[in-house]
Amino acid sequence: MELTQFKELLFQAGEKAGFEEMELYYANGEKFSTKVYNGEVDSYTLATDAGLSFRGLINGQMGYAYTEKIDHSSVQLLVDGAKENAFILDTEDHEDLYSGADSYPALDLFADELENVSPSTKIDFLKEVEKACFARSNKVSSVNYCMLQSFSSDKRIANSKGLDVMDRGNGIFVFVSVVVKDNEDIKSAQKLAISRDFSAFEAEKIANVAVDEALSYLGAESVKSGYYPVIFKNKAAAALLQTFVGSFSADNVHKGKSRLANKVGEKIAGKNITIIDNPHDTKGFSSRSFDSEGVPTKPLHVLEEGVLKTYLHNRKTAKKDGVSSTGHASKASYKGTIGISPSNLYIKAGEESFDHIVSNSKEAIVITSLQGLHSGANPISGDFSLAAHGYLVKNGKILRPVNQITVAGNFFSLLNDVESVGNDLETELPSGGAIGSPSLKVSKLSVGGK
Amino acid sequence: MIAKSLIEKIMNAALETGGDFAEVFVEDKMNTSIGLVGGKVERSISGKDFGIGIRILQGNNSVYGYTNDHSEEALLKITHQVAQALNGEGNSTILPLRGETFHSVHPIRYAPLDVAKTKKVERMREVYHVAKEYHSSISQVSVGYRDEDQRVLIANSEGTFIEDRRIRTRLSAQAVASNNSEMQTGSYSPGAHKGFELMDELDLSFYGREAARIATTMLHARECPSGQFPVIIDNEFGGVIFHEACGHGLEATSVAKGNSVFSDKLGERVAPDIVTYIDDGTLSNEWGSQNIDDEGERTRKNVLIENGILKGYLIDKLGGRRMGMDPTGSSRRESYKYAPTSRMTNTFIAPGTSSREEIIANTEFGIYAKYMGGGSVNPATADYNFAVNEGYIIRNGKIAEPVRGATLIGNGAKTLQKVDMVGNNLAHGQGMCGSVSGSIPANVGQPTIRVSEITVGGRGQS
Incomplete structure (x- = not known):
């Protein structure tokens, strides 16, 4: 109908x-998604x-x-x-509907050319990625995940108070996971590439990043338990930020589920930490011109040089605090009720290169990947104890890969303890938002191992 | 839900390009979800999921399409588009559809749609009050309630035409305990393949009290030390470790490709002889049970590991083709948005002979994981990590002080080898299991077990 x-x-x-x-x-x-395995189409969904x-x-x-x-x-x-x-319902914080704004930012989040790429072209590209993985090293024992997904979506909100807004977007991503084997030693690594421009993808580049990373983990061993300086590589730092980003939600603050209650205007992090939410980044995949209540979005400094500037608000929480909505009303889908989530939120890049941070470290552990973030971290208290892997740094050089370790600490303490902020901002794409961070070096964290 | 004649049309269209098997999955599901926070109902949403999934197999290949437009035009359009992905001649035919019926072994007393939401809220409030009044340090209590009534119709070109109705209900209690500087949480989420009678059968105050007790206990716990220790994992939800670290490795999804440590090991010893591991989708009204799987096969009891010897895998139709083995009634999917694949139902370690007290008394120093949290596993390496929601130090055979922030890490196949005591107190816990075919309800279970050594992460001193 x-x-x-x-x-x-x-x-x-x-x-x-x-x-x-x-x-x-x-x-x-x-939506179109497909997986390739050993040169054959392993799954195909339209x-x-x-x-x-x-x-x-x-x-x-x-x-x-x-x-x-x-x-x-x-x-x-x-x-x-x-x-x-x-x-x-018997909540006292009442929602009402929004009648719309005079103007909305115009964002171009839909690439027409992307719609013209055929399924067979996409499958051929995936086969190339898989081939390139095996070509990179004879230690590659399997490419256990080689998938591509393209999507386009339309959204419309219309209400009896006059609001009627529409948004449109599309995109494509490739995800590859490789397994490398050296005798009994098995390691794996993944690479995600996402874009609105299919021609920007290079099969060999995607494959090489994944394979080289997996190879670099061969021969990994644990380290002795103790306190070490820790360098969170950009992606791992972003994953950590994602886990605790709910603390910036005004809704969690009101419900007693955030340690940032009554902290607006206060210094909660080191001077080198600035956090920005930018819904207008047309390269971002959580970009939007209006939020789930129809409120126009705008870029926002959440944390500036360590000082908490604002929570993320929807109309209900803003009303309660006597401020304006920051345009962060969100619905997981049409199946959800109105909540709050960031758009493209990231820690602002610093000056130092990752290599420089490493070469400036006498002894440190580089963490490239954290596991079990949904279970090993307490999103309210900020405490985390997580399985991790990465590398051991000695005298400014990466000495060897490290695995079977846990790293434990508190996110909010850690924000005050960052020694170096990298210039390598990278964005991860977990559900509900795109979270980014540069690499971060923390002076001391507890590491569990042997 | 859809006329037989239209299903036949769809399957004929599906087989035009060389497919040898076509399947139509129709789903109509009503969901209710209610959230009570701080004693106030602040969220209540209900609605209908509806859609049709069409799958075509050609040898070992599979293509899939879905839509929620049930018009003939839309269904044939998506079928043709999907069929275009295959190359071949349409020489397969469909067999006449046999209407199959069965006696449900999961009787339902009160379908949730027949129960007023105000009644559901009453029960949630009971849980809230017990948790809130447990201790003065309880600063926040959230109670969630969900029910679902899923009707499915599964038809395929081999003549299957079968319908099932799956009703599930779940409660969740979460408590936050705080003092001036700290916040700790406790939670408990029981569920079953039952209607609203579950809320009458459960001792609701037990769950509210446990959530609050865990939060309060953890508020006063010290940080867990890190290192390698014997670990006693208690019964019920403790089974999550073997679900992640072994169960997933026994699914055709990873076995067929040779990516699992259990590939090509049938008949071989993979665990000590005190370990028997079973997946049973027939357990009456259990959370992960259903009469038929999502390919229309009857669910069954599958013994995976018997006295340490690998006996079987969990196999779906496509996995079975790839492995040259028969399906085991294990094919599941979150919804019509996913092609089905091999998954667990209710998976558990069978009971042994030791009592919990004996296991603890036999442990000089170690960690007692009373309640496990969630975790994950890397399927390629079987490396896992799990959070301990409520843990204690064991010293001289006795439970000593509580510890928080513990994470267990290790390798699934290796940890399995190190199980050295199995209790006699089997119980099942409920979870949502995520994998290639989406997020599905699954039970994990075990008696209290001891693992001789696991790497424990934490930030305390031992």
Whole structure:
């Protein structure tokens, strides 16, 4: 059914049921993903999907319901569901709908050329990546993950207060994971490349990065337990930041789930730490011109030279704090309720190169990868104890690979303990946001090993 | 959910380009999720997932497409697009669809859609009050409730036409304990393949109290020392380590490609003889159970490791073709958005003979992991890491002071070799298991076990 027609039916039924304000959130997309294994297509998936959510104000509360079946049968399901959901709410922080802004930033997040790349071209490229992995070293025993995914999506929010905004985007990514073997020693490494420009991908480059990294881990051993200076390589630093980024959410602050409560305006990190959220970076994959409530987005300094400038807000939390929304309302999808999440958020790059940080270290452990971030870290307290691997540095040189270690500390203490900030800002793409960091050297952390 | 005649049309179209097997999966699922924070219901959302997945196999290759547009035009369009990925002649035919029925071994008393949400909230409040009133240091309590009612229709070109309905309910309690400088959390999340009767059967106050007790205990715990120690992993959710470190390695997904440490090891010793490891999707009303898998096969009890000897794998149809073996009723998927593949259902270490007390009394110094948290494993190397949510030092055969921030790391195959005591108190815990075919409900389970040595990470002194 046509969306505008569906909206009219839905809002009519909603009004009849007693809703005072109503909103429709619609998302649809197309997706192609494929995997190659030993020169053959291992999986191939095509999809077109869509979903729609309804929310409305009734009895002073905002009720939500959604459906993936968009036809007449769903109108009553949405209205009745949202009404029942609204009636059991008893929160005192009320949501309301946004009537829209005069202007929105124009962001170009859709590349037309990308839509013209055929599935067979994409598969051929993947086969090239796999071949290049094996060609790089005879120690490559398997390329256990060689996948590509391209996607395009449309989003529309329209409500009874006049808001009607649309956004469109597309992209493509390649992910490869290689396994290298030297006698009984097995190691692996991964590389993710993401873009809106297919021609920017180079098969050999992607393969070489993954293979070289995996090879560099062969012969890894643990280290003696103790306190070491630790250099978090950019990707590992970004993964750590991602784990604790929820602390900047005003919602978590209000719920007693953030250590940053009452800290706006205070120094919470070293002077060398600045954190920026930039929803307008057209290279970013969490870029957006409006947030999930329809509020226009803008770049924001969250932390400036160690001083906490603001939390991330949606309209509800902003109202409670007597400030304006920062445009960080988010929904995981049409299946979610309004929450808060960053867009492209990163620690600002410093001056030193990674190599320079290493060569300036008498003894240190470089951490290239952290595991178990969803379980070994307490996102509220900031405590973490995580399995890790990387390299041992002695006298300014990488001496050997290290594995089977854990690194433990507290994220908020660590922010005050950064000795060097690298110039190698790189962005990771975990769910819900794109988080970036340069490499960070921390003066001392507990490392568990032998 | 879709007419038989349309399914036949789709399958005929699917086999036009050389495919030898076509499958249609239709899903219609109602979900409810409610969140109570600080005593207030602050989130409640419900809705319908709906879509159709079409899979075509050609020998060892598989292609898949899905859409949530159930019009004939849209379904045939996506089928043709997917079929285009194969090269060949359409010489396979479809067999007449047999309507199959079975007796459900997972009886449901109260379908969640028939229960008013106000009743669901009442039960959540009970949990909230118990946790909140447990101790003055409890600063925040969140209670979550979810239920789902999934109807599936699975048809394939070999004549399968079968429907199933899976109802699941889950509660989660999370407590935060704090003092001036610290915050610690505790949580517990029981669930079952049951309707609202689960909320009557569970001792709700137990879960609220445990979440609060864990948080409070951890608030006063010292940092766990790091090093290599004997580790006693308690029963129930403790089974998560072997789920990650061994269970995934027994799935056809990794075995078929030779990427698993268990590849080509059938009949060989992979563990001490006190270890028997089982996956059983037939356990009545358990969280990971279902009558049929997502290819329409009956689920069954699969003995994977028996007295230390590798006996079997978890195999789906495509994995079976690649391995030259029969499927084991183990094919699962999160939703129509995923092609199905080999997954676990309820996986557990079978009970041994020791009591928990004996195991502790036999340990001079070590770590007692009473409640495990989550973790992950690298499938290529079988290296794993797990968080301990509630841990203690064991000294001179007795449980001593609590410790926090402990992480267990190691290698799955090697840790399996080091299991040296198995308890007699098997219990199952509930989790969501993520892998190639999405996130699915799965039980992990075990009795209390002891591993002679695991690397423990923490930031305390021993």
